[in-house]
Amino acid sequence: MTKQPAKLETRFTEQVGIEVPLICGAMYPCSNLELIAAASEAGGIGIIQPISLMFVHGHDLREGIREIRKLTDKPIGFNALVEQSSQVYEDRMKKWVDIAIEEGVRFFITALGSPDWVVKKVHAVGGVVYHDVTTLKWAKRAIEGGVDGLICVNKRAGGHAGEESPQKLLADLKALGVPLICAGGIGDEAQFIEALEMGYDGVQMGTRFIATTECSAHIDYKHAILEAEADDIVLTEKISGIPVAVIQTEYVKKVGTHASWLAKKLLQHPKGKHYMRGYYTLKSLWQLKSASTKGMNYKDYFQAGKSVDGITKIESVADIVSRFADAVRAKAPVSAEAEDDVEADATTE
Template sequence: MNQPVKESDMTVTWHRDESHLPPALRGLRIPLIGAPLFIISVPDLVIAQCKAGIIGSFPALNAREGEGEPPLLEAWLKRITEELDRHNQENPDRPAAPFAVNQIVHRSNARLQRDIDICVKWKVPVWITSLGARPEVNEAAHSVGGVVLHDIINNTFARKAIEKGADGLIAVAAGAGGHAGQQSPFALVREIRSWFDGPLALSGAIASGEALLAARAVGADFGYMGSPFIATREANAVEDYKRMIVESGAEDIVYSSLFTGVHGNYLKKSIERAGLDPDNLPESDPSSMNFSSGSSKPKAWKEIWGSGQGIGDVRDVVPATELIDRIDREYRAAGARLAAEFRGA
């Protein structure tokens, strides 16, 4: 259970050594990245996250225009860029954090090159790449000063990503929402840190300030948080999905490859509502993945909803700023409690 947060804990200050980080990743209010959520992450959420001081992100494939219409991704990047610029001009002492765009580099993503070109045009500051490390994508990001973070589920993939030009890594460990790995976050981060001292984020049940502090303690530079943002006002999720997040816990998460061909975590109740037995799901394989329509999940399963194991800490649907405020308070309070153990040592 979370300990009460004392007023004195909320005013604790600290110094983070950010000298090893690219400038775009420095100076965040708290070391947190809002993970790109399929369908759910839209400009309203990203802008709220960035204004609140953390990196907000969205998958490029979320911006889907109708046939014959101009690229919606361009309109989204224009709006996000202009709103954050306006915020920074009006709040020079409290600038917004940078935003990130997630590129699915799987071979079935027919939009990839078009979306890369648009991101280059708008000089996206942070690029998150998934499902394959592609040197040409990294080169495109670097051509406009962008920083590339590649998500991986094991140390082998981590090495390949850095060898192919990624600047940093997102370690997707056990308990993460969406396409999650199976390795303990403690094991995965420590193996990566044995050879890599660059930017590293940790994904896997990061839903509280205490969890964020644990990620930092084990060696990550950032927490990577997705599922709690589903239950925010700005999230593009139906109310049933948001309420299911609030009402569920770790025991309500099912790990399966059936729906996309790659193992991921899903809400048990949504699987049951689709008429399936969550305890007896058949396996699928990566050959079934296809992002040509924007998602690798067949339309028949569009209401089977992803979630990580940390949602026991999500107790209500709130504005994104309120969620970030909570994480900030908990992070500071947890840090102060642990720091007290070492005073005078």
């Protein structure tokens, strides 16, 4: 695949109105409002994860958005999980999306279902919708639903990872003609530049932003990320019934990574799968919240992706975004006009 010059101005930055093509991905349970605001204020864009904001961090959604607005007036985004297995949940998500729109949010990332109703609401106010995808099949369905861009979740991502490499996903999806965001495996500026040179319009990071001063995750969680290597990231079915990328702690080794035969059986049953998904959802909400807030004393799961290889210290969001942006600028080719100016200066001297 031919590389192209990395640049900060892409189709994505133009659509969303930001300076750096970098998304601080929505994370349950790690997306606290200070982290979201810091990512946007630094020039990228932070994404609200509503359940994290309300259930983990204790904010009313509308008031939480207003608190973020006190910290930054730059664009912020909203994560809408549009799975339709529960009518109660779907109705709540529609209410949450309405609140976000009313509070001025104009960038939405959808996942796990049909984005069409979100697209309709958001496009009506001039907003933009991207959708999480892992394969060409789901990407085509999202395009049919009217989305403006795609979050390409690859096999190096944390949480619910994809199955394809970043290169394969890009090759499969680039003909769709919409902006593509690389999600998974980006932990340092060299990997950021590589994704942009490959042809992606931006990058979404999650794990890198957990190990920051603004993220409220327990210090044990952050240190686990600093100490882990890519080979320490394993897929477990114990959290949600489908593979989730986590750090292989002693607890994970002890309990194993495979769902029980009964759980697998129920997940394949037309009616049983809804009950199992509900059970896993409630179980994971408590487990992940406890691990994030209580640390290693609560022997549970730390979600993370293979980007841990590039993460060596806890630092501020502003420093990360600035360093990544500066690395791209430093690598940008010098224009012919600029070269002429340099030669003229040298002659004058």
